Amino acid sequence: xxxxxLVAAVGSVLAGCSSVIDALESPEPNIGPCPxxxxxxxxxxxxxxxxxxxxxxxxxxxxxLAVRSLCSYYDDRPILANLEIDLGFGRGPAAMGSExxxxxxxxxxxxxxxxxxxxxxxxxxxxxxxxxxxFMTERVDAISIPRATPTTSGTNFEILVGFELTDExxxxxxxxxxxxxxxxxx
Numbered sequence: 001x002x003x004x005x006l007v008a009a010v011g012s013v014l015a016g017c018s019s020v021i022d023a024l025e026s027p028e029p030n031i032g033p034c035p036x037x038x039x040x041x042x043x044x045x046x047x048x049x050x051x052x053x054x055x056x057x058x059x060x061x062x063x064x065l066a067v068r069s070l071c072s073y074y075d076d077r078p079i080l081a082n083l084e085i086d087l088g089f090g091r092g093p094a095a096m097g098s099e100x101x102x103x104x105x106x107x108x109x110x111x112x113x114x115x116x117x118x119x120x121x122x123x124x125x126x127x128x129x130x131x132x133x134x135f136m137t138e139r140v141d142a143i144s145i146p147r148a149t150p151t152t153s154g155t156n157f158e159i160l161v162g163f164e165l166t167d168e169x170x171x172x173x174x175x176x177x178x179x180x181x182x183x184x185x186x
Contacts, residue, residue, distance in 0.1 A: 030073055032153030035108075035145065037069035037083060042173050043162025046102055050094050053177060058092030060100040060125075065135075067161050071154060079145040079154050085138045085161055089125045092132075099126040103164040106140050111158050116145070120164060 048059030065088050071081035083106065091098070102125065107118040125134060145157055165173070 030071070030154065031151065033155050034069055034071035034081065035079065035154045035157035035159050036111075037067050037081070037159040038161070039064040039067050039085075040160050040162040042170050043105075043165055045173050046163040046165060047169060047172055048092075048095070049168075049172065053172070055093065057094050058090075059095040060102075061090035061092060062102050062125075062163060063088045064104070064161055064163070067159075069159060073147065073154065076147075076150045078147060079143075079157065081143040081145065081159060083140040083143065083159065083161070085140070087123070087136055087138060089127075089134045089136075090132060091127045098129070099124060101125075104138075105160075105162055105164060106143070107160040107162075108143065108145055109158045109160060111156055116157075 044064040046060070046062035048061070049057050050059060051057045064085060066084075066086040068084045069081050071079050073079040085104070087104075089100075089102070091100075102123050103120050104123065105118055105120045108116045110116060121138070121140070123138060125136075127134060143159065145154075163169075
């Protein structure tokens with residue numbers, strides 16, 4: 001379980017807040033929808049390629065397969081959200097070793113305007129000798145998004161997820177080429 005506290009204001013914003021579990025189980029309905037949560041297109045795939053872009057040169061890969069969120073907010077309390085991120089990882093022919101550390105980020109933004117907070121998380125993946133694909137779900141709990149007023153809706157915010165990538169990996173993703181983790185699976 002991962003924990004992230006995203007707070008743009010200081011001190012009093014979180015004063016008096018109950019735990020995330022209590023807030024999510026509250027009988028009070030949200031005053032509006034939860035923030036949209038999704039993987040950024042340019043950063044949802046991680047592909048290591050050593051040399052020419054061919055399957056034989058592919059090292060470790062990763063893909064964000066799905067992002068789900070659950071949130072709660074009412075009165076003058078901040079939005080409290082939990083994320084579940086489904087990830088797929090692969091080990092290609094050029095992968096060195098049986099383990100790799102990937103880094104993914106979670107960003108809260110004021111919708112289409114500005115980043116409020118960003119946090120990066122490492123995830124170490126170990127493949128058994130007979131394994132070239134692995135799937136898992138990561139949880140990020142306790143994301144706290146302050147609201148300007150009690151009527152500020154979750155639709156004013158977005159929660160974005162992606163891999164930390166090099167410029168070359170971003171260019172590869174933008175090119176539309178793919179080496180999918182689940183390719184060839186039935």
